[in-house]
Amino acid sequence: MKELKILGIVTVFTLILYWGVEPFAHSQMHKHVEGHDFTYPDLPAVKAKGNAENGKNLVMACVGCHSITSQNMPAPMDPVMSAQTYGVNPPDLSNIGALFDEKFLAHFLLDPAKVTKSKHFAMPPSAGSEQDAADIVAYFKSIAPKEVSPKEAYAAACGRCHANRYGHWTQLGDVPKTKSNIKTGVDLDALEFKKKLGIYQNKLADYMGKLPPDLSIIIRARSEDFLETFVEDPQSQLPGTAMPRVGLTKEGYEKVKAYLEETGDPSKPLREKTGPWVVGFFVIFAFLAFLWKKSIWKGHH
Amino acid sequence: MAHFDENARPFSHKWLNERLAIDTLKRVLSTEYWIPKNINFLWAMGMVLAATFGLLLVSGIFLLMYYQPNTQLAFDSVNYTIMSEVGYGWLWRHIHGVGASVVFLIIYIHMFTGIYYGSYKKGRELIWLSGMLLFVLFSAEAFSGYMLPWGQMSYWAGMVITNLFSGGSLHANGLVEWIRGDYVPGQAFLNRFFMLHVLLIPLAIIGVIVLHFGTLRIPHVNNQDGEEIDFEEAAELYKAGKVKESKVIPFNPVFLSKDIFVMGIYFILFFYLVFYHFEFAMDPVNFDPANPLKTPTHIYPEWYFLWSYEVLRPFPTDPGLIAFAFAQVIFFLLPFLDRSPNVAPASRRGAFKFWFWALLIDMIVLTFMGKLPPEGIWSTIGLVAAVTFIGLWIALPIITSKEKKL
Numbered sequence: 001m002k003e004l005k006i007l008g009i010v011t012v013f014t015l016i017l018y019w020g021v022e023p024f025a026h027s028q029m030h031k032h033v034e035g036h037d038f039t040y041p042d043l044p045a046v047k048a049k050g051n052a053e054n055g056k057n058l059v060m061a062c063v064g065c066h067s068i069t070s071q072n073m074p075a076p077m078d079p080v081m082s083a084q085t086y087g088v089n090p091p092d093l094s095n096i097g098a099l100f101d102e103k104f105l106a107h108f109l110l111d112p113a114k115v116t117k118s119k120h121f122a123m124p125p126s127a128g129s130e131q132d133a134a135d136i137v138a139y140f141k142s143i144a145p146k147e148v149s150p151k152e153a154y155a156a157a158c159g160r161c162h163a164n165r166y167g168h169w170t171q172l173g174d175v176p177k178t179k180s181n182i183k184t185g186v187d188l189d190a191l192e193f194k195k196k197l198g199i200y201q202n203k204l205a206d207y208m209g210k211l212p213p214d215l216s217i218i219i220r221a222r223s224e225d226f227l228e229t230f231v232e233d234p235q236s237q238l239p240g241t242a243m244p245r246v247g248l249t250k251e252g253y254e255k256v257k258a259y260l261e262e263t264g265d266p267s268k269p270l271r272e273k274t275g276p277w278v279v280g281f282f283v284i285f286a287f288l289a290f291l292w293k294k295s296i297w298k299g300h301h
Numbered sequence: 302m303a304h305f306d307e308n309a310r311p312f313s314h315k316w317l318n319e320r321l322a323i324d325t326l327k328r329v330l331s332t333e334y335w336i337p338k339n340i341n342f343l344w345a346m347g348m349v350l351a352a353t354f355g356l357l358l359v360s361g362i363f364l365l366m367y368y369q370p371n372t373q374l375a376f377d378s379v380n381y382t383i384m385s386e387v388g389y390g391w392l393w394r395h396i397h398g399v400g401a402s403v404v405f406l407i408i409y410i411h412m413f414t415g416i417y418y419g420s421y422k423k424g425r426e427l428i429w430l431s432g433m434l435l436f437v438l439f440s441a442e443a444f445s446g447y448m449l450p451w452g453q454m455s456y457w458a459g460m461v462i463t464n465l466f467s468g469g470s471l472h473a474n475g476l477v478e479w480i481r482g483d484y485v486p487g488q489a490f491l492n493r494f495f496m497l498h499v500l501l502i503p504l505a506i507i508g509v510i511v512l513h514f515g516t517l518r519i520p521h522v523n524n525q526d527g528e529e530i531d532f533e534e535a536a537e538l539y540k541a542g543k544v545k546e547s548k549v550i551p552f553n554p555v556f557l558s559k560d561i562f563v564m565g566i567y568f569i570l571f572f573y574l575v576f577y578h579f580e581f582a583m584d585p586v587n588f589d590p591a592n593p594l595k596t597p598t599h600i601y602p603e604w605y606f607l608w609s610y611e612v613l614r615p616f617p618t619d620p621g622l623i624a625f626a627f628a629q630v631i632f633f634l635l636p637f638l639d640r641s642p643n644v645a646p647a648s649r650r651g652a653f654k655f656w657f658w659a660l661l662i663d664m665i666v667l668t669f670m671g672k673l674p675p676e677g678i679w680s681t682i683g684l685v686a687a688v689t690f691i692g693l694w695i696a697l698p699i700i701t702s703k704e705k706k707l
């Protein structure tokens with residue numbers, strides 16, 4: 001039928017056009033980076049078998065800078081003071097055993113700068129031997145919570161450098177709920193928090209070279225493939241970037257991604273729920289319109 | 302003085318007829334507005350465009366209720382307020398974004414249908430010219446709208462495109478600053494493009510749509526064979542009940558019933574894109590907030606501007622701007638550059654057939670090259686395609702004047 005032939009030609013040209021300006025153009029503009037599913041093949045396997053009991057003793061050296069809140073070990077300094085001392089607030093270690101790769105952590109303890117591939121690293125080598133490193137990792141594994149929420153994963157892996165304003169997250173944690181003075185409109189607590197955050201961000205920017213970007217909507221600003229390979233190894237996508245390799249496991253990354261979707265693409269669940277109804281409506285609409293057209297055109301040909 | 306029946310009930314048929322001539326209006330504009338029977342679904346693209354414009358207008362009104370035309374607030378008002386706080390705000394935004402892209406696809410199909418069937422000749426020149434005016438207005442509307450989310454691509458596309466007005470070696474920087482209201486895109490720039498996008502250009506579009514419909518009424522719509530139809534005779538035949546023999550159909554309901562069926566199919570595709578495949582219409586780069594200190598690695602316009610961008614890019618500045626200006630106006634001149642008296646599908650018009658397909662393919666090649674980084678083989682292909690584009694238009698009067706009369 002002639003109309004179908006015309007439709008075929010229009011469709012073919014439209015699809016060629018789409019292919020050229022979308023998949024093809026983007027494949028030429030962005031280099032392809034092969035991911036390794038967060039397995040870190042450049043790091044050799046750790047032979048030593050970890051002993052959590054022994055690790056527990058060794059960890060006493062860590063809490064000089066880090067907190068382990070789940071084990072009632074508080075941070076020695078508040079985040080702002082920490083940033084003034086180290087450039088960035090050292091992370092809480094309660095759930096790192098659940099989020100980060102074992103092998104990565106062990107090598108990280110032996111030589112942080114090398115493993116993170118970042119010149120910007122305040123932490124010194126912190127394990128004397130592979131055995132010590134394996135013991136410390138075993139300890140963190142033993143205290144790791146079974147379930148880590150997407151937000152906790154983001155806070156642990158990204159949240160000390162990257163704010164997420166759509167998630168009301170700052171490098172100092174959640175934006176606190178404060179009240180303004182009803183007579184003047186002045187909110188002193190909020191101003192105080194802003195000042196603390198400002199000091200932290202200035203220090204962080206000095207430490208990293210610039211303020212790491214807010215990640216509120218990064219899930220739509222970068223392709224899925226870019227984000228995954230970038231987080232796995234920042235240097236692979238942006239050579240020379242100050243961002244360290246963080247060593248997330250695949251599951252840990254999925255958690256972080258879930259949080260980024262929550263803040264950057266919150267309509268996804270509703271979109272998937274509404275879509276079939278709207279498209280279905282127009283399928284029925286088109287079918288009824290076809291019947292109407294047929295009845296109107298009866299006798300015209 | 303017209304006669305008014307004092308006993309007519311207010312708002313009754315008779316009462317309205319005496320005041321508004323509704324029977325005449327209905328006859329002239331719908332039930333006795335005759336359309337040739339010999340048409341295919343491409344003739345429905347006009348109504349598909351009208352419907353898409355309607356969707357853009359309605360979704361735009363909803364977005365307007367929450368959008369903030371302020372350089373500090375614009376990005377988050379779109380990406381946070383509308384996308385996550387307003388109920389179904391994401392739906393309106395995705396309809397608006399996808400609609401803006403798809404409307405150009407349909408415009409191009411509509412234009413190339415007109416070119417293929419020669420629907421711009423012999424009394425139909427004004428249809429073509431008003432249509433081209435709509436194309437320019439839609440382009441301005443799309444560009445001004447693209448500024449509003451104030452992302453990286455908004456900012457840098459705004460910078461690059463307004464820079465074109467410096468006219469190369471004319472160095473008309475005063476003109477560029479006048480357009481921007483500042484040395485660089487800023488608050489004044491955002492405000493005026495907001496005004497253009499939500500008021501002035503839509504008003505002009507609505508006006509020109511009315512004109513475009515008006516220009517159709519007397520010469521009537523063309524048909525698949527470019528046949529000259531005696532519409533009055535054919536209409537009499539139709540009204541006499543010989544609908545099978547008559548070469549025409551009334552706009553309402555016969556033509557409309559087909560239009561609405563085509564629209565139904567189109568809306569399935571449209572809403573599939575809105576729900577499942579909207580990324581093609583919303584460039585990732587524009588989800589980074591505008592940053593005057595950081596130029597994106599690749600700056601490119603939306604796909605529908607790529608061909609004319611690529612006519613500009615491969616040349617040195619001044620010839621490039623002249624070529625660009627040529628690309629902007631040349632389609633307007635089509636009815637006068639086509640010297641052949643034949644109104645017929647391109648397939649029956651000898652050399653014009655090759656000209657048509659060459660133009661279409663050349664513009665697709667230009668579109669591809671317009672997005673790719675201008676390096677190596679891509680810039681060479683781009684240059685060849687741009688020269689071909691200009692060459693095709695120069696060749697048009699020559700090949701059409703040699704065309705045999707059918």
